[in-house]
Amino acid sequence: MADLGGTLATAVGLxxxxxxxDIIVLTVLFLSARASGRPRPWQVWAGQYAGIAVLxxxxxxTALGLTIVPDRWVGFLGLVxxxxxxxxxxxxxxxxxxxxxxxxxxxxxLLSVAGVTIANGADNISVYTPVFxxxxxxxxxxxVAVFAxxxxxWCLAGSWLGSHRKVIEVVQRFGHWIVPAVFMVIGAVxxxxxxx
Numbered sequence: 125m126a127d128l129g130g131t132l133a134t135a136v137g138l139x140x141x142x143x144x145x146d147i148i149v150l151t152v153l154f155l156s157a158r159a160s161g162r163p164r165p166w167q168v169w170a171g172q173y174a175g176i177a178v179l180x181x182x183x184x185x186t187a188l189g190l191t192i193v194p195d196r197w198v199g200f201l202g203l204v205x206x207x208x209x210x211x212x213x214x215x216x217x218x219x220x221x222x223x224x225x226x227x228x229x230x231x232x233x234l235l236s237v238a239g240v241t242i243a244n245g246a247d248n249i250s251v252y253t254p255v256f257x258x259x260x261x262x263x264x265x266x267x268v269a270v271f272a273x274x275x276x277x278w279c280l281a282g283s284w285l286g287s288h289r290k291v292i293e294v295v296q297r298f299g300h301w302i303v304p305a306v307f308m309v310i311g312a313v314x315x316x317x318x319x320x
Contacts, residue, residue: 175241206311
């Protein structure tokens, strides 16, 4: 039983430590969903689960001895949120003289949310791989179950943080500038961190 407690504690710490930046991404996505209706909340949830599932699957396969993505290439995944941010910023610039501000959403559906999740968490592969390689099948399955619960907790936290009326009003007014800028910063950080 002590082994189970240790595995659970390690899995919680591993998830929280490697996904703390996802709280920001999820908050922005839920704010966008409330301010503009895109992406829909279910798409944020499903995209987050799909993205984390891909990261876990790649880590598990890599732990079996297959090198799927060389570490030096992981940083290029940061171009996904950066490109989404640039696209949103270009739309905001083009619409700056219109009466209605453009939709602040940069990730507008399940696939783009999953893409942002994968890009934001791609560096987690280098952490998850050695863990899955060393803890064995049973503890790996327990860890994956903890991650599934962790995604739900993160989505609930992001939804809660993105539900405050004043924040929604700011996003409705300035979100077409703020949301793309946040995604561009996230993408740039991923690229820079991978280059170290």
